[in-house]
Amino acid sequence: MTHEIDNPYPPRKWLQNNIKSLYIITLVIVLPLWVLASFYVFTNQAQRNLHQIIHNDVLLFADSLESELEKYRSIPKMLMMDVALTNSVSSPNLFNSNHIHNYLQHIRATTNSDEVFLLDIQGHTLASTNIDNEGINYAHTPFFQDASDGNSGGFFTMGVNAGIRGYYFSESLINSSSGTVIGVIVIKVNMARLERDWLNKLTPMMIADENQIVIASSTASWLFTSRQRLTNDQKRRIKLTRKYPTTSFPILPIEVIRNIEGAEIVKLPKLGYERVLETSHFLPDLGWTLYAHGDLKQLDLPIRRNTGLSALLVMLTLSLAYLATQRRLQFNETLVRREINQTRLQQAKNLLETRVEERTQELQASNLELKQTQQELIHSAKLATLGQLATSVTHEINQPLTAILTSADNAEQWLGRGQVEKAQDKLAQIKTLAQKMGLITSHLKTFGRKTDDKNDWICPQIALDNAFALLHTRINQEQVETVVEDLSSFQVLANDVRLEQVFINLISNALDAMQLSQYKRLTVYCETDAKAVDIHFSDTGSGIDNDHLLQLFDPFFSTKDVGVGLGLGLTISYSIIKTMGGHLSGRNSATGAVFSIRLRAASKSDRIL
Numbered sequence: 001m002t003h004e005i006d007n008p009y010p011p012r013k014w015l016q017n018n019i020k021s022l023y024i025i026t027l028v029i030v031l032p033l034w035v036l037a038s039f040y041v042f043t044n045q046a047q048r049n050l051h052q053i054i055h056n057d058v059l060l061f062a063d064s065l066e067s068e069l070e071k072y073r074s075i076p077k078m079l080m081m082d083v084a085l086t087n088s089v090s091s092p093n094l095f096n097s098n099h100i101h102n103y104l105q106h107i108r109a110t111t112n113s114d115e116v117f118l119l120d121i122q123g124h125t126l127a128s129t130n131i132d133n134e135g136i137n138y139a140h141t142p143f144f145q146d147a148s149d150g151n152s153g154g155f156f157t158m159g160v161n162a163g164i165r166g167y168y169f170s171e172s173l174i175n176s177s178s179g180t181v182i183g184v185i186v187i188k189v190n191m192a193r194l195e196r197d198w199l200n201k202l203t204p205m206m207i208a209d210e211n212q213i214v215i216a217s218s219t220a221s222w223l224f225t226s227r228q229r230l231t232n233d234q235k236r237r238i239k240l241t242r243k244y245p246t247t248s249f250p251i252l253p254i255e256v257i258r259n260i261e262g263a264e265i266v267k268l269p270k271l272g273y274e275r276v277l278e279t280s281h282f283l284p285d286l287g288w289t290l291y292a293h294g295d296l297k298q299l300d301l302p303i304r305r306n307t308g309l310s311a312l313l314v315m316l317t318l319s320l321a322y323l324a325t326q327r328r329l330q331f332n333e334t335l336v337r338r339e340i341n342q343t344r345l346q347q348a349k350n351l352l353e354t355r356v357e358e359r360t361q362e363l364q365a366s367n368l369e370l371k372q373t374q375q376e377l378i379h380s381a382k383l384a385t386l387g388q389l390a391t392s393v394t395h396e397i398n399q400p401l402t403a404i405l406t407s408a409d410n411a412e413q414w415l416g417r418g419q420v421e422k423a424q425d426k427l428a429q430i431k432t433l434a435q436k437m438g439l440i441t442s443h444l445k446t447f448g449r450k451t452d453d454k455n456d457w458i459c460p461q462i463a464l465d466n467a468f469a470l471l472h473t474r475i476n477q478e479q480v481e482t483v484v485e486d487l488s489s490f491q492v493l494a495n496d497v498r499l500e501q502v503f504i505n506l507i508s509n510a511l512d513a514m515q516l517s518q519y520k521r522l523t524v525y526c527e528t529d530a531k532a533v534d535i536h537f538s539d540t541g542s543g544i545d546n547d548h549l550l551q552l553f554d555p556f557f558s559t560k561d562v563g564v565g566l567g568l569g570l571t572i573s574y575s576i577i578k579t580m581g582g583h584l585s586g587r588n589s590a591t592g593a594v595f596s597i598r599l600r601a602a603s604k605s606d607r608i609l
């Protein structure tokens with residue numbers, strides 16, 4: 001047979017049972033997604049930051065390059081009206097080569113340029129700071145053609161002789177009287193001077209010309225490579241202008257991986273760059289494009305670190321949320337259980353209280369029953385005492401009855417003889433004897449009546465007199481000397497009939513105990529203090545066996561023969577005295593036994609006058 005366990009608590013909710021699995025599932029699903037998302041976000045952010053940095057660098061470089069070029073561009077503009085130069089070109093006969101040469105050297109030195117030279121209208125070099133270049137014809141060059149047309153010229157080329165990259169700035173020299181172009185002044189600046197140290201910065205850069213040929217680069221091997229294959233037209237123009245000594249350039253292999261906002265991610269396989277962020281800036285005046293590069297590989301570590309940290313953070317957050325939810329659920333469950341327990345406790349308490357009340361009522365009922373039984377027992381015991389007294393009472397009544405009969409006979413005879421006076425005497429004797437009999441029966445009547453257990457302040461002397469009156473015959477017959485202290489000055493809390501019953505019992509026991517004594521004396525004396533009166537009954541009887549002292553008041557304890565003693569007298573007396581708020585005790589004395597009744601003594605206010 002199986003017993004179902006009584007579980008008073010409500011079934012746990014779904015969340016309570018599955019919180020751990022939920023946490024693990026969330027972790028397994030959310031964490032990889034989070035890692036992917038954060039990797040994506042961090043990569044984008046890092047690329048954007050890198051783009052911003054290299055873009056700023058390229059803009060700064062462009063600014064610096066343009067301002068540098070602008071500075072040199074203004075120099076031939078200032079010189080185009082120079083009289084010494086125009087005179088030198090317009091009057092070649094007066095031309096003093098030494099003088100003009102020194103003058104050009106002076107310009108070169110003060111402008112910090114690399115070469116300054118003077119061309120006639122056919123493009124021949126009339127004078128140059130570099131004497132080796134005198135006589136060279138530049139008629140084919142764009143910078144000459146632009147200037148001879150009256151425009152400002154600017155041209156990048158790689159020197160045919162020296163193989164140095166240079167930028168040529170040119171302006172026409174104008175005859176002030178005719179206003180016609182008579183020659184060209186040219187300033188050449190070494191490209192390396194323009195680049196300064198920009199190309200050695202952390203951000204790798206390159207400059208590509210209008211043909212996408214790399215003319216400057218922070219990576220030396222990229223120089224004079226081509227970012228794209230040259231068209232025939234481009235090649236023809238390069239050839240025509242002798243811009244570069246060759247028209248074939250190695251291709252710089254660039255693979256565009258993908259475009260991002262304002263930049264491209266490219267692969268430069270030859271150089272071992274797998275992923276490079278490339279941003280560009282076009283310089284419209286020059287037709288050049290500046291390219292800056294950022295190595296994306298260097299971003300890998302911070303991206304991974306940030307992704308890892310964010311994953312850790314999410315894991316922590318999820319774990320904290322899990323723990324907090326679990327604690328919250330546990331707390332709620334504890335609260336619910338506590339409430340249920342409290343309700344159960346309250347119910348148990350109520351049940352207990354009801355049971356206690358029921359038991360109390362039952363006890364009160366049985367107490368009442370017990371009390372009634374006790375009352376009846378006391379009454380029965382009293383009737384038994386009356387039975388025991390019957391013989392001596394009969395004897396007591398017989399005596400005056402016989403005397404009455406005799407006196408009645410005598411009175412009759414005296415009346416027959418006419419002696420009325422003597423007959424009257426006899427009648428008076430009869431009256432006294434009848435009164436005596438009445439007294440005896442009235443004692444019996446008082447003692448025998450059914451009484452309640454109500455206590456009053458009474459004088460114990462009355463009960464004591466009644467008790468002695470009822471036992472008078474036996475005391476006389478057994479020749480017992482009685483010494484009784486006067487108790488009439490005391491008032492005690494007692495029920496008079498019950499007290500008399502106890503007195504009769506104690507006197508009877510004393511008489512029983514003295515039956516075999518040679519010298520029989522019963523002494524009643526009392527002791528008193530402010531609160532109580534002790535009434536002692538001391539006899540000269542057998543005394544009490546030491547072994548019996550503790551059993552004296554036990555029901556049915558008797559040392560008397562069967563049929564003589566019931567063993568209830570002291571038990572009942574004890575309980576009677578107790579209902580009066582007093583105490584009954586027994587002990588041995590030097591002569592026999594002493595039984596003492598302690599009763600509450602009346603204070604002045606209690607006394608009934």
Ligand code: ADP
Nearest residue numbers: 509510513543558559560565566567569570593
């Ligand atoms: P019973 O008189 O029927 O035996 P009691 O309860 O009155 O019952 O007395 C119980 C016993 O106490 C007596 O049998 C007796 O042994 C002892 N006892 C009582 N009073 C005295 C006394 N005055 N002297 C000696 N023994 C006594």
